[in-house]
Amino acid sequence: MSCIMVLAEHRQGNLRDITFELLALARNLAEPMKLKVNCLLLGKDNEALAQNLTNFADEVTSVTAEILANFNSEIYRKVITRIAKEHKPSLILIGHTAFGIDLAPGLAYELNLPLITDCIEVLHENNKLVMTRQVFSGKLNARMRFKTESGVLTIRAGTFKPTAPQREASIERSEMNRKGTIVESALGGLSPELLTGYASNFLGYEEAPTTGIDITKADIIVAIGRGIKEQKNLPIVEELAKTIGGELACTRPVIDAGWLPKDRQVGSSGKTVKPKLYIALGISGAFQHISGMKQAQTIVAVNKDPNAPIFSVAHYGIVGDLLKIVPTLSEKIKEIGLK
Structure with missing residues (x-):
């Protein structure tokens, strides 16, 4: 087990807030577990996004391809599965968003890992991870653990507060001003031919009507x-x-x-x-x-x-x-x- 892997979520060239929330959680968990934080970024034009993510992760695995420009759970699952098998992360963190709800179950199945969804708390207790999720329409909190050494979690948006970049928040003086590295990966070792012929296709974004008030x-x-x-x-x-x-x-x-x-x-x-x-x-x-x-x-x-x-x-x-x-x-x- 080498790292905690965070799946970066972005839309139309902008990283979503949930990505930074997941990275904050990953950093808090990685220190007592003595693990690195790896952020996996899939997309078409990743350079600027990857550079930003190096402020928060030890390593950014960037997979760049035209076919990854927009989210498709079938294609993303295939690529992420291959990369996760190479890195063997102790934990995979995904936002409990439309992106994550669609992706996480199939990914956990492909990796043969347990999945706990919509977590509102993740703690490291007695060398074990303890997850909390709400049940019975939020009336009760259920505390859960993996029976295996690794697993997949989806995290409720807004649960964890994003922290300062690691080069500012690091405790070790030698770590100050340190940024993570970017590792380019070509479709996770998959040929483009293996990423065609899926049932789902991305059609476009349809924005809801707005009143002009944010x-x-x-x-x-x-x-x-x-x-x-x-x-x-x-x-x-x-x-x-x-x-x-x-x-x-x-x-x-x-x-x-x-x-x-x-x-x-x-x-x-x-x-x-x-x-x-x-x-x-x-x-x-x-x-x-x-x-x-x-x-x-x-x-x-x-x-x-x-x-x-x-x-x-x-x-x-x-x-x-x-x-x-x-x-x-x-x-x-x-x-x-x-x-």
Whole structure:
């Protein structure tokens, strides 16, 4: 076992945030395990991305080919399998994203390795890795271990905070200003002919319609869930957001109902936000939503259910009907001139 391998995720020439989160986790685990961090990058034009990744990994394995320009799980799985068999990593880290959910099961099967998905914590305890994932819709945390010496993990986005580049964060003085190396690999030793004839093809990216507002940059967010009940009640929360200078956001059910555009969604299938203030109105607190907002500095929750999971992450909570509480809150804020 030689390394912890991180699969870099990128889109249209930009590395995704999850890549740096995985590299931070890998670095934390690699030190007590005395392993190196290897970042595997597949793509068409890798030079700039690979150079960036050397700030965070000991080694960047770069596989460059036209056929790898866009993600295709069948092709990526074939290439990654070959490279993983050469490196024999102790652990393979993949983001629990659309990319990872599609890729990880088949990759684990090809490598004959166990797979634990959607991990929210990975610890090194008594020379063993202990993974935590949520079960029963986030009501319980399950701690798991591999029975084998190595395995594959998918990690929930937003769970781990990216750290400084290793040349800045290294403890050893001799390590300061050290960057990782780049190793070029030609399709993982596979000929292009072996990477054709698959059932799936990349067609293109279709961006969701946007309102021109980026909620990830908002200092204050007012978010709504099923508790809003009907679309006609939206003006109530819109008034609160306007009063405190915040942006309106929501959970997936509100998007599915067509009440707000997709770019307003917070959660694992939406956006991850880190505002100074997050007001959750009528949101029960499914883990998919919590994963996208739990890093807010201050969280205020309003829900009729005193046992709603959202209260477990909220700093302040109000048990009650948002349709009665929010109008009163807006009026009081206007009275004292708070904004």
